[in-house]
Amino acid sequence: MRSEAWLADGLFDCHHGVLVLGGQTVSFLNEEGASIFDFDLDQVAFSFPWYLFTTGLDIQCAGEKRRVLFANPYLDGGGVRAARDTGRLWRDALGTRQPDEPAVSSAMHRT
Numbered sequence: 001m002r003s004e005a006w007l008a009d010g011l012f013d014c015h016h017g018v019l020v021l022g023g024q025t026v027s028f029l030n031e032e033g034a035s036i037f038d039f040d041l042d043q044v045a046f047s048f049p050w051y052l053f054t055t056g057l058d059i060q061c062a063g064e065k066r067r068v069l070f071a072n073p074y075l076d077g078g079g080v081r082a083a084r085d086t087g088r089l090w091r092d093a094l095g096t097r098q099p100d101e102p103a104v105s106s107a108m109h110r111t
Helices: 080-094
Strands: 002-008 014-022 025-030 035-040 044-047 056-061 064-069
Touching (some): 014 080
Antiparallel strands (some): 002 014, 002 064, 014 025, 025 035, 056 064
């Protein structure tokens, strides 16, 4: 899985690139294709903070926290719908559920 993304670097700087989920790793590649990070999936924790409205995620590995956004943070709301759709795809691919979302069981959908 590959998605256009921006890697937050402090409060006011972001780097454009691609977030990649492949095999047993999650990576961020900059515009030149160089790897900014490459983490093993079994060593990371993912979260989708509610205040990002699924437009981004936090990745933690070995005490290091990275925030990845799926919308250009320098545009005024541009691409938010697409960013939320991309965020949902990543959340589903990573098997991450927001704490405020109720668990859904198959028994709830019987007719």
